[in-house]
Amino acid sequence: MSLLLPTNLLQCRSSSLLLLSPSSSTTAFSAIAPCRICLRLVTSCVAYDQSSVVNSSAPKAVVVERDQIRLGLVSKGRMATNSLNLLKDCQLFVKQVNPRQYVAQIPQLPNTKVCFQRPKDIVTKLLSGDLDLGIVGLDKLREYGQENEDLIIVHEALNFGGYYLSIAIPNYGIFENIKSLKELAQMPQWSEERPLRVATGFTYLGPKFMKENGIKHVTFSTASGALEAAPAMGIADVVLDLVSSGTTLKENNLKEIEGGVVLQCKAVLVASRRALTKRKEALNTVQEILERLEAHLKADSQFTVVANFRGSSAEEVAERVLSQPSLSGWQGPTISPVYCRRGGKISIDYYAIVICVPKKTLYDSVKHLRAVGGSGVLVSPLTYIFDEDTPRWGQFLRNLGI
């Protein structure tokens, strides 16, 4: 009998308790491996769910009690870099000395362990209970999490991603004049014998979308990447894949069509409902990560602007500044006197105002400041805006039913 038990599930009784759900396909195995906490060798006879080994996309619930919260991050590529950078901007520094190191710590969150995984595995491991939190693209979450209610989105719009899942068709041949999904569906070419052939890596979302749009005669093929080559290779008629800049489509003579967008995607922070209700510390960790993220993401779109105004009083300057709606700042301007020595006496001729302005409208705000007498305008980046409360946290607790 081969030993299939993952060693990370093995813990000695002194460290914690191993719980496994009963299932019809469960088999008993004897296992010897080091406890992942105290490194003592442990012999145990445990029930192991074979189906979750054979089909990693459909793991069964295996709840292991452990002390640390596990956060899954994508192990390579742009998602990996962006996730680490975002956490760094929130002063959460993942201590990973080498990209090949797949488990790491965040010193600022001592009870949290980071596990680097492929995007699909982050979702399946959240479902299996091997991860508690994760940062993944919404595309992977919907594709592999499907409608599973255990997955709960904590933050739906991290500041990276911004791509979408879409159908693309050739811009030549029989598709030359096709401009919409409706026109694609109505093409006389598709029949039961000769269905529309779609190449996609999204074998759950693809068929679901086609069904919802009433496209009956359709088949799907899949590949590991470079799907956009499929029409030119004669393997498929159209593709259903992620689009970001549109370059890959353009370079492969493909075009998008009206009604062809399946899903707008961003990176999301996702949690396992089960983990959060079972592990009390997990809630505190989520709250801290969410507060840091919200405060940073809110600040990321703003600049702090300081300007001087000649004026007779703070109120008089406030009147002028507030006459320009773009200068009202986050909660109205902060106005302070600027003291200077004139002829041996301290006097106040100027007032300094401090406001936050959206990065997008910075130049307009500078023009408006000048128009009401502002000078010496200083602009600096903002790191955090911690509000009175974190709206997403309240929403999240309501979703959890707490």
Ligand SMILES: Nc1ncnc2c1ncn2[C@@H]1O[C@H](COP(=O)(O)OP(=O)(O)OP(=O)(O)O)[C@@H](O)[C@H]1O
């Ligand atoms: N063009 C893009 N722009 C931005 N993000 C993207 C883009 N393409 C993919 N992504 C995001 O990056 C994720 C990972 O993409 P990748 O192609 O590396 O996944 P994968 O092929 O499943 O990973 P792996 O090959 O490691 O198993 C995608 O699921 C998506 O969330």
Ligand SMILES: O=P(O)(O)OC[C@H]1O[C@H](OP(=O)(O)OP(=O)(O)O)[C@H](O)[C@@H]1O
């Ligand atoms: O609109 P664009 O900016 O051109 O980006 C879209 C492409 O990016 C992704 O592929 P990726 O680079 O991950 O390669 P792969 O498909 O081979 O995995 C996606 O699958 C698209 O092919």
Ligand SMILES: [Mg+2]
């Ligand atoms: Mg691609």
